[in-house]
Amino acid sequence: MTSVQEQAPAKQSWRRCPGCGELNYGKKLARALGVCPECGYHHRLTAAERIEQLTDTDSFEQLSTHVLATDVLGFTDSQPYPDRLANARAATELDDAVVCGTGRIGGMPLALAVMDFRFMGGSLGAAVGELITRTAEDAVDRGIPLLIVSASGGARMQEGVLALMQMAKISQALASLRDAGLLSISLITDPTYGGVAASYATNCDVLVIEKGARMGFAGPRVIEQTIRERLPKDFQTADFLLAHGQVDTVQHRQDLRGWLASLLAATRPATGPLPMRPELELVRDADRKNEIVRDPEHLPTVDAWESVGAARQTSRPTTLEYLELAFDGFVELHGDRLAADCPSIVAGFARLRGRPVAVIGHQKGHQTAELISRNFGMPQPEGYRKALRVMRLADRLGIPIVTIVDTPGAFPGKDAEEHGQSIAIAENILGMFELRTPVVTVVTGEGGSGGALALAVANRVLMFERAIYSVITPEGCSAILWGEATSAPAAARALGITARRLLELGVVDGVLPEPPDSDPTDAPVMAAALGAAVARTLTELDQAADRDLIRDRRARFRAFGGAGVLISEVRKEPVE
Known part of the structure; x- marks a missing residue:
């Protein structure tokens, strides 16, 4: 047993504060819940x-x-x-x-x-x-x-x-x-x-x-x-x-x-739907009816390089803004229980239309200071470990998981490599296939490589109309395959990273329309679209005839690439 000499002070008229040495009047200290009004010491x-x-x-x-x-x-x-x-x-x-x-x-x-x-x-x-x-x-x-x-x-x-x-x-x-x-x-x-x-x-x-x-x-x-x-x-x-x-x-x-x-x-368990908050009523009736576009033919053709620029705008809503506008009562949890807390990933619990949900998302920022403090939304391994810890807690509690993806990719620095960046991403990808609770992902801006996929192994993946999702940045692809970075626009078009193309490929299950070009970052409207789409998707998963969510998630990812390969099987004779 560790020896700690200071004992709880007996009830008396005056108490000397161990923090600052000031005398605290007993009744005043009690009204302050035992916290010294001079220095904040917690008796x-x-x-x-x-x-x-x-x-x-x-x-x-x-x-x-x-x-x-x-x-x-x-x-x-x-x-x-x-x-x-x-x-x-x-x-x-x-x-x-x-x-x-x-x-x-x-x-x-x-x-x-x-x-x-x-x-x-x-x-x-x-x-x-x-x-x-x-x-x-x-x-x-x-x-x-x-x-x-x-x-x-x-x-x-x-x-x-x-x-x-x-x-x-x-x-x-x-x-x-x-x-x-x-x-x-x-x-x-x-x-x-x-x-x-x-x-x-x-x-x-x-x-x-x-x-x-x-x-x-x-x-x-x-x-x-x-x-x-x-x-x-x-x-x-x-x-x-x-x-x-x-x-x-x-x-x-x-x-x-x-x-x-x-x-x-x-x-706590859901007790019934909550009314939509007044600021979210800004969404038009037509937007409500078409909150998820599932047919790529109903989406306009957008130049891929223009989508890259739109997805990277620092004025786009962040995960914390979506939490403030579309969810209620968010409680943030920190730390990976091993080494650090990564500010590039936000994780915790909130309520969506009366339903408890775990929300995990990349966090960038708008101003330079915030972008730097959040590492431009590029997580360290500790961020992915925090995310998986909260997802596993939600799974044990039977609470659905919502992930919000907006990252250029996982941070590629020396410390990240020393702390096991590849292992952390791999553990997230594998761990999400073991979750028994519904998982819905929304790509709201950049979906960069494994850094994005580590939060996107979901039963349903949605994305905003001007978001992107790619195996590598166009600049990185251009540098590797073209030999120089100036061909990034051509690389973007070749990579198939737009919402329409990804919906055609089945990589995403639906697309959320965005406000018109004249007002591309209307946060309340985008938050309303995200909240409505996630709530609707969770309801669809609730009502699915086959509620085996693990099998559903594994089958979804098992199917990718089937149309892009030729498979021939050679029948082997049994060994006698």
Whole structure:
């Protein structure tokens, strides 16, 4: 167990802030949810305070089961373990370091297990493991999500290897939650270390960390003593963990309840269609009736090089704009859980006409600074790993997936190669063939090579009228086959990258008309077309006589190229 010296402050009129040293008046600090008004330091909360802050008023019902730890090993250090337990129970009025039960957040039910650091440093022992496991099992029985709030130094040393086994015991309960298609959420608070960090605090589907919290397997002091190096000041902090792709979001305590409510709303089962938002009513009736063009003869012939220019316009709507205009309640998730968060791919959950959907898309930008910060929509391997992680979560929850493609291609840099760019793209392509939930892709701008295909292995692929989809950029093709880049227009025409040609080839299943040339980037109209087309396509997939979505997806891609090859079979005589 990692030793953390600071204990939760006792209730008193004044508290000195560990962050800035200022004295905080107790009642004022309580009104600020325990956050220092001077420096923003998040004081530790008791389990009761945390439950009161997060759940709807009077909605929490504590688990009726009482579980008490016993001294199986006869452990004594500076005092016998039974004495330590008795002192902790007297000081906290708790049976052990976790309070469990059910409640509501934003009106939505969930099971909660909330740790209390005051009880022996929030250490994980057999009683804590049993209570959290029973809470997870209760969530499965009720068919509701689970929220675990961690605050712990790690496994309880006084219970030896039995405490170690609780890491696996709780993890198997989380596996049952996954099998049941239920969401698990980990709220990481300060501090979360050792066996808790290396099990249920990071085994949940979504990881949210409170601002200012720290998490790690070993404490900074132990690491410095082991490796004999000074660590960065922000090491193991919330922002450090977000930058290194290990958590989905960092939230200020004042925003936690609202963020959790939004996540629960974005992932709950559909309750019926939502009315179209007023700004989307701008679409004309004729556009609604013809929202998806399925016959290439109904599309105008557009010069391929002109389509390249249109698809690359920085004024075209981005994934975040489509999310704002066509979807409701988007909750973004971050990180690949390995190394970093790639800003070139946006991923998370939202609602479309009342239906929960996972949305994953390339993100470019409009202005130079944003384009640079988003790497011009060219993802690193971490972006594809984040995308696949969110897609697999949606698959477990039974939520349809919508991908929005707009990229020149995957980033070809040195770091990307070192981090396994080819492997990341390959894993996405293969992984999408294993998804049991509907997948719909819309190519909204550039569909560049494998960087686009890694998000486009879908049951249905749509594209906008002036978008493009290609094996390589026209400039790259020109440089390789023509020997110079000036033949890019000819290469574009030869590659067959326009919406009409791709519809003829069956690479896309439908085309979405765009506003006239005089107003090529009318974001509300394009967002309305995208939202309507995706909703309609998902409904068609729902109503399909054959609902084997995996077989449908594999058959779709199995058929490509059949008309472009000659196949002759030679019958072999059986070997005697």
